[in-house]
Amino acid sequence: MPGERRFQTWLDERLGLASFLASIRATPAVPRWVDWRYCIGGIAFLALLLQTASGLYLACYYQPNPQAAWKSIEFIEGNLPLGHFLRSMHRWGACLAFLLVLLHMLRVIHHGSYRPPRELNWLSGIGLLLLTGLFAISGYLLPWDLRAYWITLNMANWLQSLPILSDSIAWFLAGDTLWGHVPVSRFFVLHAIVLPILTAVLLFFHFAMVRRLGVRKPE
Amino acid sequence: MTTADKTSGNGHSGHPFYPDHLLVEGIVAVIVLLAILLVSQVWQVPLEEMASPSDTSYVPRPEWYFLFYFQLLKYFHGPLIVVGTFVLPLLLFAALVLLPFLDRKPARGVLQRPRSLTAGVLAIAAMILLTVVAYQEDDSMKLPPVTDQQVAAGKDIFYRFCILCHKMDGQGGFMAPDLTHIGSRSGRTYMERVIINPKIVSPSSIMSIVPLSDAERHEVSAYLSRKK
Numbered sequence: 001m002p003g004e005r006r007f008q009t010w011l012d013e014r015l016g017l018a019s020f021l022a023s024i025r026a027t028p029a030v031p032r033w034v035d036w037r038y039c040i041g042g043i044a045f046l047a048l049l050l051q052t053a054s055g056l057y058l059a060c061y062y063q064p065n066p067q068a069a070w071k072s073i074e075f076i077e078g079n080l081p082l083g084h085f086l087r088s089m090h091r092w093g094a095c096l097a098f099l100l101v102l103l104h105m106l107r108v109i110h111h112g113s114y115r116p117p118r119e120l121n122w123l124s125g126i127g128l129l130l131l132t133g134l135f136a137i138s139g140y141l142l143p144w145d146l147r148a149y150w151i152t153l154n155m156a157n158w159l160q161s162l163p164i165l166s167d168s169i170a171w172f173l174a175g176d177t178l179w180g181h182v183p184v185s186r187f188f189v190l191h192a193i194v195l196p197i198l199t200a201v202l203l204f205f206h207f208a209m210v211r212r213l214g215v216r217k218p219e
Numbered sequence: 220m221t222t223a224d225k226t227s228g229n230g231h232s233g234h235p236f237y238p239d240h241l242l243v244e245g246i247v248a249v250i251v252l253l254a255i256l257l258v259s260q261v262w263q264v265p266l267e268e269m270a271s272p273s274d275t276s277y278v279p280r281p282e283w284y285f286l287f288y289f290q291l292l293k294y295f296h297g298p299l300i301v302v303g304t305f306v307l308p309l310l311l312f313a314a315l316v317l318l319p320f321l322d323r324k325p326a327r328g329v330l331q332r333p334r335s336l337t338a339g340v341l342a343i344a345a346m347i348l349l350t351v352v353a354y355q356e357d358d359s360m361k362l363p364p365v366t367d368q369q370v371a372a373g374k375d376i377f378y379r380f381c382i383l384c385h386k387m388d389g390q391g392g393f394m395a396p397d398l399t400h401i402g403s404r405s406g407r408t409y410m411e412r413v414i415i416n417p418k419i420v421s422p423s424s425i426m427s428i429v430p431l432s433d434a435e436r437h438e439v440s441a442y443l444s445r446k447k
Protein backbone atom coordinates (compact mmCIF):
# COMPACT_ATOMS: atom_id res chain seq x y z
CA MET A 1 0.00 0.00 0.00
CA PRO A 2 1.47 3.41 -0.90
CA GLY A 3 2.09 5.72 2.06
CA GLU A 4 -0.70 8.14 1.26
CA ARG A 5 -3.25 5.37 1.06
CA ARG A 6 -1.95 3.84 4.30
CA PHE A 7 -2.40 7.16 6.06
CA GLN A 8 -5.96 7.42 4.72
CA THR A 9 -6.79 3.99 6.05
CA TRP A 10 -5.18 4.81 9.38
CA LEU A 11 -7.21 7.99 9.65
CA ASP A 12 -10.38 6.35 8.48
CA GLU A 13 -10.18 3.51 11.02
CA ARG A 14 -10.10 6.15 13.71
CA LEU A 15 -12.50 8.77 12.39
CA GLY A 16 -14.79 6.99 9.96
CA LEU A 17 -14.21 9.79 7.45
CA ALA A 18 -14.97 7.65 4.42
CA SER A 19 -18.48 6.85 5.55
CA PHE A 20 -18.99 10.49 6.49
CA LEU A 21 -17.96 11.65 3.03
CA ALA A 22 -20.03 8.89 1.49
CA SER A 23 -23.07 10.06 3.45
CA ILE A 24 -22.58 13.58 2.10
CA ARG A 25 -22.34 12.23 -1.45
CA ALA A 26 -25.42 10.14 -0.80
CA THR A 27 -27.47 13.19 0.12
CA PRO A 28 -30.55 12.83 -2.01
CA ALA A 29 -30.43 14.54 -5.36
CA VAL A 30 -31.67 18.10 -5.36
CA PRO A 31 -34.79 18.37 -7.50
CA ARG A 32 -34.66 20.52 -10.63
CA TRP A 33 -37.21 23.02 -9.34
CA VAL A 34 -35.04 24.03 -6.40
CA ASP A 35 -34.05 27.58 -7.33
CA TRP A 36 -32.05 30.33 -5.68
CA ARG A 37 -34.78 31.03 -3.15
CA TYR A 38 -33.93 27.76 -1.48
CA CYS A 39 -30.41 29.08 -0.87
CA ILE A 40 -31.59 31.72 1.58
CA GLY A 41 -31.58 29.36 4.56
CA GLY A 42 -28.04 28.29 3.79
CA ILE A 43 -26.91 31.90 3.42
CA ALA A 44 -28.53 32.73 6.76
CA PHE A 45 -26.38 29.96 8.20
CA LEU A 46 -23.34 31.54 6.56
CA ALA A 47 -24.25 34.86 8.15
CA LEU A 48 -24.35 33.17 11.57
CA LEU A 49 -20.90 31.69 10.93
CA LEU A 50 -19.57 35.15 10.04
CA GLN A 51 -21.07 36.52 13.24
CA THR A 52 -19.25 33.79 15.15
CA ALA A 53 -15.95 34.74 13.55
CA SER A 54 -16.20 38.50 14.07
CA GLY A 55 -17.74 37.91 17.50
CA LEU A 56 -14.83 35.74 18.65
CA TYR A 57 -12.43 38.52 17.69
CA LEU A 58 -14.44 41.12 19.62
CA ALA A 59 -14.80 38.82 22.62
CA CYS A 60 -11.02 38.58 22.94
CA TYR A 61 -10.86 42.27 23.86
CA TYR A 62 -14.30 43.13 25.18
CA GLN A 63 -14.57 43.65 28.94
CA PRO A 64 -17.97 42.88 30.39
CA ASN A 65 -18.33 45.49 33.08
CA PRO A 66 -19.80 48.96 32.81
CA GLN A 67 -16.66 50.82 33.80
CA ALA A 68 -14.57 49.11 31.14
CA ALA A 69 -16.98 47.99 28.41
CA TRP A 70 -17.17 51.25 26.49
CA LYS A 71 -13.42 51.84 26.82
CA SER A 72 -12.69 48.36 25.54
CA ILE A 73 -14.77 48.96 22.41
CA GLU A 74 -13.07 52.30 21.91
CA PHE A 75 -9.79 50.43 22.18
CA ILE A 76 -10.90 47.81 19.65
CA GLU A 77 -11.90 50.52 17.20
CA GLY A 78 -8.90 52.74 17.66
CA ASN A 79 -5.97 50.46 18.28
CA LEU A 80 -6.49 47.03 16.80
CA PRO A 81 -5.77 46.13 13.21
CA LEU A 82 -9.14 45.55 11.56
CA GLY A 83 -10.82 46.40 14.87
CA HIS A 84 -13.23 49.00 13.55
CA PHE A 85 -13.85 46.96 10.43
CA LEU A 86 -14.71 43.80 12.37
CA ARG A 87 -16.94 45.65 14.80
CA SER A 88 -18.79 47.14 11.83
CA MET A 89 -19.00 43.70 10.30
CA HIS A 90 -20.53 42.28 13.45
CA ARG A 91 -23.13 45.03 13.44
CA TRP A 92 -23.99 44.85 9.73
CA GLY A 93 -23.80 41.07 9.92
CA ALA A 94 -26.52 41.09 12.58
CA CYS A 95 -28.73 43.10 10.21
CA LEU A 96 -27.98 40.71 7.40
CA ALA A 97 -28.70 37.63 9.49
CA PHE A 98 -32.03 39.06 10.59
CA LEU A 99 -33.00 39.99 7.07
CA LEU A 100 -32.06 36.56 5.73
CA VAL A 101 -33.93 34.72 8.47
CA LEU A 102 -37.05 36.77 7.68
CA LEU A 103 -36.70 36.17 3.94
CA HIS A 104 -36.18 32.46 4.54
CA MET A 105 -39.30 32.40 6.67
CA LEU A 106 -41.29 34.19 3.96
CA ARG A 107 -40.01 31.61 1.47
CA VAL A 108 -41.16 28.80 3.75
CA ILE A 109 -44.59 30.40 4.18
CA HIS A 110 -44.87 31.10 0.48
CA HIS A 111 -44.26 27.45 -0.36
CA GLY A 112 -46.48 26.26 2.50
CA SER A 113 -43.56 24.17 3.74
CA TYR A 114 -44.68 24.26 7.37
CA ARG A 115 -47.43 21.74 6.62
CA PRO A 116 -47.24 18.13 7.81
CA PRO A 117 -44.90 16.36 8.10
CA ARG A 118 -42.63 19.39 8.62
CA GLU A 119 -44.23 20.81 11.78
CA LEU A 120 -41.12 20.21 13.87
CA ASN A 121 -38.94 21.79 11.26
CA TRP A 122 -41.16 24.88 11.41
CA LEU A 123 -41.18 24.91 15.22
CA SER A 124 -37.39 24.69 15.42
CA GLY A 125 -37.38 27.57 12.93
CA ILE A 126 -39.51 29.67 15.30
CA GLY A 127 -37.03 28.85 18.03
CA LEU A 128 -34.24 30.10 15.77
CA LEU A 129 -36.19 33.28 15.03
CA LEU A 130 -36.55 33.96 18.76
CA LEU A 131 -32.87 33.27 19.32
CA THR A 132 -31.93 35.68 16.52
CA GLY A 133 -34.03 38.37 18.24
CA LEU A 134 -32.45 37.63 21.62
CA PHE A 135 -29.00 37.89 20.07
CA ALA A 136 -29.85 41.36 18.83
CA ILE A 137 -31.33 42.50 22.13
CA SER A 138 -28.51 41.19 24.28
CA GLY A 139 -25.98 42.63 21.85
CA TYR A 140 -27.41 46.15 22.16
CA LEU A 141 -26.38 46.54 25.74
CA LEU A 142 -22.80 45.39 25.41
CA PRO A 143 -21.07 48.57 24.10
CA TRP A 144 -22.54 50.40 27.08
CA ASP A 145 -23.04 53.58 25.11
CA LEU A 146 -25.96 55.97 25.43
CA ARG A 147 -28.14 53.92 23.15
CA ALA A 148 -27.42 50.70 25.01
CA TYR A 149 -28.26 52.22 28.34
CA TRP A 150 -31.48 53.95 27.34
CA ILE A 151 -32.89 51.12 25.28
CA THR A 152 -32.31 48.70 28.12
CA LEU A 153 -33.93 51.09 30.55
CA ASN A 154 -36.94 51.46 28.25
CA MET A 155 -37.23 47.71 27.95
CA ALA A 156 -37.03 47.26 31.69
CA ASN A 157 -39.85 49.81 32.06
CA TRP A 158 -42.09 48.13 29.53
CA LEU A 159 -41.48 44.70 30.94
CA GLN A 160 -42.67 45.94 34.32
CA SER A 161 -46.13 45.76 32.81
CA LEU A 162 -46.03 42.01 32.17
CA PRO A 163 -48.64 40.14 34.21
CA ILE A 164 -46.22 37.31 34.96
CA LEU A 165 -42.52 37.14 35.65
CA SER A 166 -42.19 40.93 35.39
CA ASP A 167 -40.11 41.16 38.55
CA SER A 168 -37.68 38.43 37.58
CA ILE A 169 -37.24 39.82 34.08
CA ALA A 170 -36.73 43.35 35.33
CA TRP A 171 -34.24 42.00 37.82
CA PHE A 172 -32.44 40.13 35.09
CA LEU A 173 -32.32 43.21 32.88
CA ALA A 174 -31.53 45.80 35.43
CA GLY A 175 -29.68 43.75 38.00
CA ASP A 176 -29.58 45.24 41.40
CA THR A 177 -29.24 48.58 39.74
CA LEU A 178 -28.89 49.11 36.04
CA TRP A 179 -25.73 50.98 36.87
CA GLY A 180 -24.08 48.03 38.58
CA HIS A 181 -21.92 45.56 36.72
CA VAL A 182 -24.35 42.66 36.96
CA PRO A 183 -26.48 43.22 33.83
CA VAL A 184 -23.50 43.73 31.55
CA SER A 185 -21.83 40.47 32.50
CA ARG A 186 -25.17 38.67 32.39
CA PHE A 187 -25.89 39.94 28.91
CA PHE A 188 -22.43 39.00 27.82
CA VAL A 189 -22.79 35.43 29.05
CA LEU A 190 -26.14 35.24 27.32
CA HIS A 191 -24.89 36.75 24.08
CA ALA A 192 -21.58 34.94 23.79
CA ILE A 193 -22.21 31.58 25.47
CA VAL A 194 -25.81 30.60 26.14
CA LEU A 195 -27.43 31.80 22.90
CA PRO A 196 -24.72 30.35 20.61
CA ILE A 197 -25.04 26.94 22.26
CA LEU A 198 -28.84 26.93 22.01
CA THR A 199 -28.62 28.09 18.40
CA ALA A 200 -26.18 25.33 17.50
CA VAL A 201 -28.46 22.70 19.03
CA LEU A 202 -31.54 23.99 17.20
CA LEU A 203 -29.67 24.37 13.92
CA PHE A 204 -28.47 20.78 14.15
CA PHE A 205 -32.06 19.65 14.59
CA HIS A 206 -33.32 22.00 11.84
CA PHE A 207 -30.80 20.66 9.31
CA ALA A 208 -31.35 17.05 10.34
CA MET A 209 -35.06 17.51 9.60
CA VAL A 210 -34.35 19.03 6.21
CA ARG A 211 -32.09 16.11 5.42
CA ARG A 212 -34.65 13.59 6.56
CA LEU A 213 -37.71 15.05 4.88
CA GLY A 214 -36.16 16.95 2.00
CA VAL A 215 -37.65 20.22 0.86
CA ARG A 216 -41.28 20.37 0.04
CA LYS A 217 -42.35 20.17 -3.56
CA PRO A 218 -44.31 23.28 -4.50
CA GLU A 219 -47.69 22.68 -6.13
CA MET B 220 -31.90 6.65 4.30
CA THR B 221 -34.27 9.48 3.55
CA THR B 222 -37.92 8.99 4.14
CA ALA B 223 -38.96 10.57 0.92
CA ASP B 224 -42.61 11.31 1.51
CA LYS B 225 -45.15 12.22 -1.09
CA THR B 226 -44.68 15.94 -0.55
CA SER B 227 -40.95 15.86 -0.93
CA GLY B 228 -39.54 16.30 -4.36
CA ASN B 229 -36.48 14.14 -3.82
CA GLY B 230 -36.66 11.99 -6.88
CA HIS B 231 -33.99 10.68 -9.17
CA SER B 232 -34.51 13.46 -11.66
CA GLY B 233 -32.50 16.10 -9.79
CA HIS B 234 -28.89 17.09 -9.71
CA PRO B 235 -26.60 15.89 -6.92
CA PHE B 236 -26.43 17.95 -3.72
CA TYR B 237 -22.66 17.69 -3.82
CA PRO B 238 -21.09 19.29 -5.75
CA ASP B 239 -23.80 20.76 -8.00
CA HIS B 240 -26.14 22.35 -5.49
CA LEU B 241 -23.34 23.36 -3.17
CA LEU B 242 -21.83 25.25 -6.10
CA VAL B 243 -24.99 27.36 -6.58
CA GLU B 244 -25.08 27.93 -2.84
CA GLY B 245 -21.37 28.81 -2.93
CA ILE B 246 -21.83 31.44 -5.64
CA VAL B 247 -24.63 33.16 -3.74
CA ALA B 248 -22.52 32.92 -0.58
CA VAL B 249 -19.54 34.63 -2.20
CA ILE B 250 -21.74 37.47 -3.50
CA VAL B 251 -23.26 38.03 -0.06
CA LEU B 252 -19.85 37.78 1.59
CA LEU B 253 -18.33 40.40 -0.71
CA ALA B 254 -21.31 42.67 -0.11
CA ILE B 255 -20.97 42.51 3.67
CA LEU B 256 -17.20 43.07 3.55
CA LEU B 257 -17.68 46.09 1.32
CA VAL B 258 -20.47 47.57 3.44
CA SER B 259 -18.50 47.08 6.67
CA GLN B 260 -15.48 48.78 5.18
CA VAL B 261 -17.35 51.73 3.68
CA TRP B 262 -19.89 52.41 6.45
CA GLN B 263 -18.01 51.75 9.68
CA VAL B 264 -20.39 51.98 12.60
CA PRO B 265 -19.72 54.78 15.09
CA LEU B 266 -19.42 54.27 18.81
CA GLU B 267 -21.81 56.59 20.57
CA GLU B 268 -20.94 58.46 23.72
CA MET B 269 -20.51 56.45 26.86
CA ALA B 270 -23.69 55.62 28.74
CA SER B 271 -24.70 58.06 31.38
CA PRO B 272 -27.86 58.00 33.47
CA SER B 273 -27.93 61.80 33.68
CA ASP B 274 -28.17 62.45 29.95
CA THR B 275 -31.92 62.17 29.69
CA SER B 276 -31.99 64.12 26.45
CA TYR B 277 -31.03 61.02 24.55
CA VAL B 278 -33.75 59.51 22.40
CA PRO B 279 -33.03 55.82 22.02
CA ARG B 280 -33.82 54.27 18.69
CA PRO B 281 -33.42 50.55 18.05
CA GLU B 282 -32.26 48.87 14.86
CA TRP B 283 -34.68 49.00 11.96
CA TYR B 284 -36.05 45.53 12.55
CA PHE B 285 -37.36 46.43 15.99
CA LEU B 286 -38.44 49.93 15.05
CA PHE B 287 -42.01 48.97 14.18
CA TYR B 288 -42.44 47.44 17.61
CA PHE B 289 -41.04 50.48 19.44
CA GLN B 290 -43.44 52.62 17.44
CA LEU B 291 -46.34 50.30 18.24
CA LEU B 292 -45.61 50.51 21.96
CA LYS B 293 -45.92 54.29 21.81
CA TYR B 294 -49.65 53.92 21.16
CA PHE B 295 -50.40 52.03 24.36
CA HIS B 296 -50.52 53.98 27.58
CA GLY B 297 -51.18 53.27 31.25
CA PRO B 298 -52.85 49.96 31.95
CA LEU B 299 -53.14 49.29 28.22
CA ILE B 300 -49.40 48.99 27.83
CA VAL B 301 -49.70 45.33 28.66
CA VAL B 302 -51.50 44.89 25.34
CA GLY B 303 -48.38 46.00 23.53
CA THR B 304 -45.82 44.27 25.69
CA PHE B 305 -47.64 41.01 26.32
CA VAL B 306 -50.93 40.35 24.55
CA LEU B 307 -49.94 41.19 20.97
CA PRO B 308 -46.56 39.40 21.05
CA LEU B 309 -48.25 36.39 22.63
CA LEU B 310 -50.93 36.30 19.92
CA LEU B 311 -48.34 36.60 17.18
CA PHE B 312 -46.22 33.89 18.74
CA ALA B 313 -49.22 31.59 19.20
CA ALA B 314 -50.24 32.13 15.58
CA LEU B 315 -46.76 31.17 14.39
CA VAL B 316 -46.57 28.10 16.61
CA LEU B 317 -50.04 26.90 15.66
CA LEU B 318 -49.75 27.59 11.94
CA PRO B 319 -48.74 24.05 10.87
CA PHE B 320 -51.46 22.53 13.05
CA LEU B 321 -54.24 24.79 11.82
CA ASP B 322 -53.37 24.89 8.14
CA ARG B 323 -53.14 21.19 7.33
CA LYS B 324 -54.85 21.21 3.99
CA PRO B 325 -52.83 19.94 1.08
CA ALA B 326 -50.65 22.69 -0.18
CA ARG B 327 -51.97 25.23 -2.60
CA GLY B 328 -50.19 28.25 -3.97
CA VAL B 329 -50.57 31.40 -1.86
CA LEU B 330 -52.78 32.92 -4.53
CA GLN B 331 -55.36 30.20 -3.89
CA ARG B 332 -55.42 31.08 -0.20
CA PRO B 333 -56.95 34.57 -0.29
CA ARG B 334 -57.61 34.78 3.45
CA SER B 335 -54.11 33.86 4.62
CA LEU B 336 -52.71 35.99 1.84
CA THR B 337 -54.71 39.03 2.97
CA ALA B 338 -53.74 38.49 6.62
CA GLY B 339 -50.07 38.14 5.73
CA VAL B 340 -50.00 41.15 3.43
CA LEU B 341 -51.84 43.28 6.02
CA ALA B 342 -49.43 42.28 8.78
CA ILE B 343 -46.40 43.09 6.66
CA ALA B 344 -47.94 46.36 5.46
CA ALA B 345 -48.63 47.36 9.08
CA MET B 346 -45.03 46.69 10.05
CA ILE B 347 -43.71 48.72 7.13
CA LEU B 348 -46.11 51.56 7.90
CA LEU B 349 -45.07 51.66 11.57
CA THR B 350 -41.41 51.72 10.55
CA VAL B 351 -42.00 54.62 8.15
CA VAL B 352 -43.94 56.56 10.81
CA ALA B 353 -41.11 55.97 13.28
CA TYR B 354 -38.57 57.42 10.87
CA GLN B 355 -40.80 60.38 10.12
CA GLU B 356 -41.33 61.19 13.79
CA ASP B 357 -37.59 61.24 14.17
CA ASP B 358 -37.31 63.73 11.34
CA SER B 359 -39.98 65.99 12.78
CA MET B 360 -37.77 66.18 15.87
CA LYS B 361 -35.16 68.15 13.96
CA LEU B 362 -35.68 71.42 15.78
CA PRO B 363 -35.44 75.02 14.54
CA PRO B 364 -32.79 77.15 16.29
CA VAL B 365 -33.86 79.03 19.41
CA THR B 366 -34.85 82.72 19.00
CA ASP B 367 -35.68 85.23 21.73
CA GLN B 368 -39.15 85.61 20.26
CA GLN B 369 -39.75 81.89 20.61
CA VAL B 370 -38.51 81.94 24.18
CA ALA B 371 -40.94 84.70 25.10
CA ALA B 372 -43.87 82.93 23.46
CA GLY B 373 -42.83 79.69 25.15
CA LYS B 374 -42.79 81.36 28.54
CA ASP B 375 -46.40 82.50 28.00
CA ILE B 376 -47.51 79.00 27.14
CA PHE B 377 -45.66 77.56 30.10
CA TYR B 378 -47.32 79.93 32.55
CA ARG B 379 -50.70 79.13 31.06
CA PHE B 380 -50.60 75.31 30.97
CA CYS B 381 -47.65 73.87 32.77
CA ILE B 382 -47.32 76.01 35.90
CA LEU B 383 -50.38 74.27 37.37
CA CYS B 384 -48.24 71.26 38.16
CA HIS B 385 -44.63 72.33 37.73
CA LYS B 386 -42.65 74.70 39.89
CA MET B 387 -40.70 77.45 38.11
CA ASP B 388 -38.54 80.12 39.76
CA GLY B 389 -40.21 79.51 43.10
CA GLN B 390 -43.85 79.59 42.02
CA GLY B 391 -46.30 77.07 40.66
CA GLY B 392 -47.61 73.66 41.59
CA PHE B 393 -45.92 70.98 43.64
CA MET B 394 -47.21 67.81 41.93
CA ALA B 395 -44.44 67.74 39.38
CA PRO B 396 -40.68 68.25 39.15
CA ASP B 397 -39.27 71.76 39.53
CA LEU B 398 -38.24 72.83 36.03
CA THR B 399 -36.25 75.92 37.06
CA HIS B 400 -32.96 74.37 35.90
CA ILE B 401 -34.32 71.87 33.40
CA GLY B 402 -32.12 73.34 30.63
CA SER B 403 -28.95 72.23 32.37
CA ARG B 404 -30.27 68.74 32.93
CA SER B 405 -31.94 67.84 29.64
CA GLY B 406 -31.84 68.56 25.97
CA ARG B 407 -34.63 69.98 23.84
CA THR B 408 -35.43 66.75 22.05
CA TYR B 409 -36.15 65.10 25.36
CA MET B 410 -38.45 67.95 26.43
CA GLU B 411 -40.33 67.71 23.16
CA ARG B 412 -40.73 64.00 23.63
CA VAL B 413 -42.05 64.47 27.16
CA ILE B 414 -44.63 67.01 25.99
CA ILE B 415 -45.81 64.68 23.22
CA ASN B 416 -45.82 61.61 25.41
CA PRO B 417 -45.10 62.03 29.14
CA LYS B 418 -45.02 58.25 29.52
CA ILE B 419 -41.43 58.19 28.35
CA VAL B 420 -40.38 59.72 31.68
CA SER B 421 -42.04 56.89 33.49
CA PRO B 422 -44.86 54.60 32.38
CA SER B 423 -46.87 55.62 35.41
CA SER B 424 -46.47 59.36 34.83
CA ILE B 425 -49.50 61.43 35.73
CA MET B 426 -48.51 64.37 33.52
CA SER B 427 -51.38 65.21 31.21
CA ILE B 428 -50.90 65.55 27.48
CA VAL B 429 -51.26 69.26 26.72
CA PRO B 430 -52.42 69.59 23.12
CA LEU B 431 -49.93 72.03 21.59
CA SER B 432 -49.21 72.65 17.94
CA ASP B 433 -45.75 71.81 16.63
CA ALA B 434 -44.78 75.48 16.68
CA GLU B 435 -46.04 75.97 20.25
CA ARG B 436 -44.18 72.89 21.40
CA HIS B 437 -40.98 74.22 19.84
CA GLU B 438 -41.55 77.51 21.68
CA VAL B 439 -41.99 75.83 25.06
CA SER B 440 -38.91 73.66 24.59
CA ALA B 441 -36.94 76.72 23.46
CA TYR B 442 -37.98 78.50 26.66
CA LEU B 443 -37.17 75.52 28.88
CA SER B 444 -33.79 75.00 27.23
CA ARG B 445 -32.80 78.53 28.37
CA LYS B 446 -33.67 77.73 31.99
CA LYS B 447 -30.21 76.70 33.11
Ligand code: HEM
Nearest residue numbers: 038041042044045105113121122125126128129210215216
Ligand atom coordinates in the same frame (compact mmCIF):
# COMPACT_ATOMS: atom_id res chain seq x y z
C1 HEM C 1 -31.02 30.86 12.14
C2 HEM C 1 -31.92 30.81 11.25
C3 HEM C 1 -32.20 29.70 10.23
C4 HEM C 1 -31.35 28.97 9.45
C5 HEM C 1 -29.82 29.09 9.41
C6 HEM C 1 -32.16 28.06 8.66
C7 HEM C 1 -31.67 27.17 7.70
C8 HEM C 1 -32.44 26.37 6.87
C9 HEM C 1 -31.96 25.67 5.71
C10 HEM C 1 -30.52 25.66 5.20
C11 HEM C 1 -33.04 25.01 5.14
C12 HEM C 1 -33.04 24.19 3.81
C13 HEM C 1 -33.96 24.85 2.74
C14 HEM C 1 -33.79 26.33 2.54
O1 HEM C 1 -32.69 26.84 2.75
O2 HEM C 1 -34.78 27.02 2.20
C15 HEM C 1 -34.18 25.26 5.98
C16 HEM C 1 -35.45 24.75 5.78
C17 HEM C 1 -36.59 25.09 6.54
N1 HEM C 1 -36.66 26.06 7.50
FE1 HEM C 1 -35.09 27.12 8.22
N2 HEM C 1 -33.49 28.23 8.98
C18 HEM C 1 -33.56 29.24 9.93
C19 HEM C 1 -34.70 29.76 10.49
C20 HEM C 1 -36.00 29.33 10.20
C21 HEM C 1 -37.22 29.99 10.61
C22 HEM C 1 -37.26 31.31 11.41
C23 HEM C 1 -38.26 29.22 10.15
C24 HEM C 1 -39.76 29.47 10.32
C25 HEM C 1 -40.32 29.77 11.42
C26 HEM C 1 -37.71 28.08 9.45
C27 HEM C 1 -38.45 27.04 8.87
C28 HEM C 1 -37.96 26.13 7.97
C29 HEM C 1 -38.76 25.09 7.31
C30 HEM C 1 -40.25 24.79 7.56
C31 HEM C 1 -37.90 24.43 6.40
C32 HEM C 1 -38.28 23.33 5.43
C33 HEM C 1 -38.42 23.99 4.09
C34 HEM C 1 -39.07 23.14 3.01
O3 HEM C 1 -39.37 21.97 3.27
O4 HEM C 1 -39.28 23.69 1.93
N3 HEM C 1 -36.34 28.19 9.48
N4 HEM C 1 -33.80 26.11 7.04
